[in-house]
Amino acid sequence: MNCESKNSKRQTPPAIYCFMDVVAGEAERYARDHTSPLSGLLEEIECFTLSETPYPSMLTGRVEGRFLQFVVQLCGARRIVDIGAFTGYSALAMAEALSDGGQIISIERDPHFAKIAQGFFDRSPAGGKIALKTGEALEILQSLPDGETDLVFIDADKGQYGAYFRESMRILRTGGLVLADNALWYGRIFHPTDDDSRAVADFNELVNGDSRAEKLFLTIRDGIYLIRKRSK
Numbered sequence: 001m002n003c004e005s006k007n008s009k010r011q012t013p014p015a016i017y018c019f020m021d022v023v024a025g026e027a028e029r030y031a032r033d034h035t036s037p038l039s040g041l042l043e044e045i046e047c048f049t050l051s052e053t054p055y056p057s058m059l060t061g062r063v064e065g066r067f068l069q070f071v072v073q074l075c076g077a078r079r080i081v082d083i084g085a086f087t088g089y090s091a092l093a094m095a096e097a098l099s100d101g102g103q104i105i106s107i108e109r110d111p112h113f114a115k116i117a118q119g120f121f122d123r124s125p126a127g128g129k130i131a132l133k134t135g136e137a138l139e140i141l142q143s144l145p146d147g148e149t150d151l152v153f154i155d156a157d158k159g160q161y162g163a164y165f166r167e168s169m170r171i172l173r174t175g176g177l178v179l180a181d182n183a184l185w186y187g188r189i190f191h192p193t194d195d196d197s198r199a200v201a202d203f204n205e206l207v208n209g210d211s212r213a214e215k216l217f218l219t220i221r222d223g224i225y226l227i228r229k230r231s232k
């Protein structure tokens, strides 16, 4: 798949979105080449995002999308919260793996991206499993009940990662999972010099010090912090 040539709107990304090869580019390409492609519609979202939006690096993509699908299937999740829909990739990837009767609440603050995501959900047989909510992620999380969610995927405002984590631990059932994307934040967590980098580094320490959480730090793509809420 080559989406670069169709790119009409891509601008020079702001420095914060420039990918730094924390995980070697060669390993990234190898991982992608040895991961089953996702559905045609997800491939289309990937192509659309790379060619038509200014922030292609925000997309989770094939390897992480397939990982999310494995996690949904392995843990038998039925109630999922997706924080940061963007063009809809992570929500739709999880929806395709979700059993009938399962539901995903996907949250997006930007109405422009919410409209794009909804357009893709409407074209998918799995799209009916996704309830897209437009608004501030933290406010929407705060409106959800205690202990009823199986899985939360955190992928929105880096400055709020700590707050998302606290709310996630409240809404998760015992044994439920949090997956936090960009836990490596392009390697900037090692020597944070800006607000988002400090926030992600602080979030990683918050999780690491939380005795309610079992943790696994994965170096998939830009880092995924996998957290399981312990039984009491």
Ligand SMILES: C[S@@+](CC[C@H](N)C(=O)[O-])C[C@H]1O[C@@H](n2cnc3c(N)ncnc32)[C@H](O)[C@@H]1O
Pocket (backbone or CB within 6 Å): 058, 059, 060, 061, 083, 084, 085, 086, 087, 088, 089, 090, 091, 107, 108, 109, 110, 113, 135, 136, 137, 138, 155, 156, 157, 160
């Ligand atoms: C990294 S992108 C999400 C990528 C998406 N999960 C995927 O798989 O392609 C982050 C998204 O979160 C949204 N966002 C940022 N801050 C937010 C907030 N405070 N509340 C809700 N959404 C927010 C952004 O508009 C952006 O679309």
